[in-house]
Amino acid sequence: MTEKRGELVLRVVPGITEINSNGHIFGGWILSQMDIAGGIVAGRLAEGAVATVAIDGMKFISPMLLGDIVTVYAHEERRGRTSLGIRVDVVATRGTDQRQIDLTSGIFTFVALDDQHRPRVLPAR
Ligand SMILES: CC(=O)SCCNC(=O)CCNC(=O)[C@H](O)C(C)(C)COP(=O)(O)OP(=O)(O)OC[C@H]1O[C@@H](n2cnc3c(N)ncnc32)[C@H](O)[C@@H]1OP(=O)(O)O
Numbered sequence: 001m002t003e004k005r006g007e008l009v010l011r012v013v014p015g016i017t018e019i020n021s022n023g024h025i026f027g028g029w030i031l032s033q034m035d036i037a038g039g040i041v042a043g044r045l046a047e048g049a050v051a052t053v054a055i056d057g058m059k060f061i062s063p064m065l066l067g068d069i070v071t072v073y074a075h076e077e078r079r080g081r082t083s084l085g086i087r088v089d090v091v092a093t094r095g096t097d098q099r100q101i102d103l104t105s106g107i108f109t110f111v112a113l114d115d116q117h118r119p120r121v122l123p124a125r
Pocket of ligand 1: 051052053054079080081082083084109111117118119
């Protein structure tokens with residue numbers, strides 16, 4: 001996982017309903033938290049509506065367990081004309097010693113949208 005994790009965007013505790021038959025948290029639930037966190041950062045940078053168009057380099061590094069506190073970090077990695085590549089990293093805080101465990105990472109591409117739901121040129125910095 002990257003050393004530069006970026007901004008802490010979300011801290012969440014998964015519930016019992018997020019557990020699969022292995023006793024791990026569903027990958028889809030984690031993906032959803034990543035999409036939410038990335039979308040918060042992308043929406044702020046785009047100064048408006050964004051939609052997820054692609055997810056690349058998604059990696060599930062280690063299982064997430066019930067009781068983990070999940071922290072989602074995100075930062076801008078690439079800026080195009082209408083799209084932003086947001087790197088999203090997820091870390092668990094686990095156990096009484098509060099150890100940090102890298103869980104997942106990926107690059108989410110968000111497209112800035114106009115009011116017709118079509119791509120919109122990103123604002124100048
Ligand atoms: C289906 C769902 O509900 S998924 C959940 C939420 N997401 C959505 O609803 C989005 C559904 N998708 C869409 O509405 C459309 O694909 C849009 C509006 C996001 C993009 O429309 P397109 O016609 O593909 O736009 P266009 O070809 O102009 O590309 C727009 C930007 O997205 C980028 N892009 C498009 N597809 C991809 C892709 N697969 N990977 C990375 N970037 C992509 C383009 O490179 C371009 O970026 P740039 O302007 O910075 O160079």
